[in-house]
Structure formats: structure tokens, C-alpha cells
Amino acid sequence: MSRLKQFSVGVAIVLVLLLSACGGGTTGEVPNKDNSGEGTESSEAVALYKKRCISCHGTELQGRAGPNLQQVGAKLTEEEIVDVVSNGRKGMPKFESSLTTEQIQSLAAWLAEHK
Ligand code: HEC
Known part of the structure; x- marks a missing residue:
């Protein structure tokens, strides 16, 4: 009985591993295909944000641990966002040494559009 249970748990784990391996590969959606000419800057920002x-x-x-940023553009200007991201503030780490000025700029421009 418990043997059988262990076996099926094992099978389930293998299946999950296989499925997630496939998910990372070629079967995923192709989010960039239809808007590839424009919005390259914001997709760079989105990728950085995710990372x-x-x-x-x-x-x-x-x-989550940090504040909601859905309307940060209504509260802060692009320059102020560059400043917070570069220099940090309280619980917000500074990114001036781990991101390039360009990367911070594109994040800030993207966030400033969220009003
Ligand atoms: C370790 C957690 C953490 C990470 C990682 C983090 N933040 Fe923050 N962030 C915070 C916290 C906490 C605050 C609030 C700081 C304060 O109270 O002054 C904040 C504040 C901010 C603000 C100001 C929001 C406001 O309403 O004034 C911006 C903009 C921001 N973060 C952008 C970013 C961006 C862009 C990144 C990625 C490059 C990032 N944060 C990564 C924790 C984080």
C-alpha cells in the first residue's frame, strides 16, 4: 500500500519536472512576436523589473515588501524614480552599481508611465 503511494508520488514528481522543463523551452508563448518594432525600451525595462x-x-x-508601483508615475517624476533606484531609500536597495545608467533610465521611463 505505502509502496504504491511512494511510487505514485515519484511518478508525479517526474511528471512535474518534465512539464516544467518543457515549459521553459520552445512550447511557451511568443510574447515579443507581435510588437517587435516598437516598445523595445519598455520590454527591456520589463525584463529588468522581473529580474x-x-x-x-x-x-x-x-x-510586497516594497510599495505598490502601479501609480508611481503620478507620485514621482522620472528623475525622482531614477534617484530612488540609483541611490536607494530605507528598505529600497540602491542599484547604481549593479545596473547601468541606461538600464535605470529605461526602468524609470517605464515606471513613470504608470499613472
Ligand atoms: C529588497 C526589496 C526591494 C527591491 C529588490 C526593490 N525595491 Fe523598490 N522599494 C523597496 C522599498 C521597501 C521601498 C520603500 C522605500 C521607502 O519607504 O522610502 C521601495 C521604493 C521604491 C520606489 C519609490 C516608490 C514610492 O512610492 O515612492 C521605486 C520607484 C522603486 N522602489 C523602484 C524599484 C525598482 C525599479 C526596483 C528594481 C530595479 C526595485 N525598486 C527593487 C524595496 C525594494
């Missing part, structure tokens, strides 16, 4: 900011500001900018 560096999502853990504190959430998948939808809704906030």
Missing part, C-alpha cells in the same frame, strides 16, 4: 524588482514590488507592481 531585479519583482521580489519586492510584486508581479503586477502591486507591492
Whole structure:
């Protein structure tokens, strides 16, 4: 009985591993295909956001450890966002040494559009 249980748990784990391996490969959606001429700057910002900011500001900018950024553009100017991201503030780490000025600029421009 418990042997059988262990076996099926094992099978389930293997299946999950196989599925997630495939998901990372060629079967995923192709998000860039239809808007490839324009918006390259914001997709760079989105990629950076996902890599560096999502853990504190959430998948939808809704906030986690850090504040909600969905309307940050109504509160801060692009320059102010550059400043916060470069130099940090309280719980917000500074990124001036881990991101280039260009990367911070594109993040700020993208965030400033969120009003
Ligand atoms: C370790 C967690 C953490 C990470 C990672 C992080 N932030 Fe923050 N962020 C915070 C916290 C906490 C605050 C609030 C700071 C304060 O209270 O002054 C904040 C504030 C901000 C603000 C100001 C919001 C406001 O309403 O004034 C901006 C803009 C911002 N973060 C952007 C970013 C960007 C862009 C990244 C990725 C490059 C990032 N953050 C990564 C924690 C984080």
C-alpha cells in the first residue's frame, strides 16, 4: 500500500519536472512576436523589473515588501524614480552599481508611465 503511494508520488514528481522543463523551452508563448518594432525600451525595462524588482514590488507592481508601483508615475517624476533606484531609500536597495545608467533610465521611463 505505502509502496504504491511512494511510487505514485515519484511518478508525479517526474511528471512535474518534465512539464516544467518543457515549459521553459520552445512550447511557451511568443510574447515579443507581435510588437517587435516598437516598445523595445519598455520590454527591456520589463525584463529588468522581473529580474531585479519583482521580489519586492510584486508581479503586477502591486507591492510586497516594497510599495505598490502601479501609480508611481503620478507620485514621482522620472528623475525622482531614477534617484530612488540609483541611490536607494530605507528598505529600497540602491542599484547604481549593479545596473547601468541606461538600464535605470529605461526602468524609470517605464515606471513613470504608470499613472
Ligand atoms: C529588497 C526589496 C526591494 C527591491 C529588490 C526593490 N525595491 Fe523598490 N522599494 C523597496 C522599498 C521597501 C521601498 C520603500 C522605500 C521607502 O519607504 O522610502 C521601495 C521604493 C521604491 C520606489 C519609490 C516608490 C514610492 O512610492 O515612492 C521605486 C520607484 C522603486 N522602489 C523602484 C524599484 C525598482 C525599479 C526596483 C528594481 C530595479 C526595485 N525598486 C527593487 C524595496 C525594494
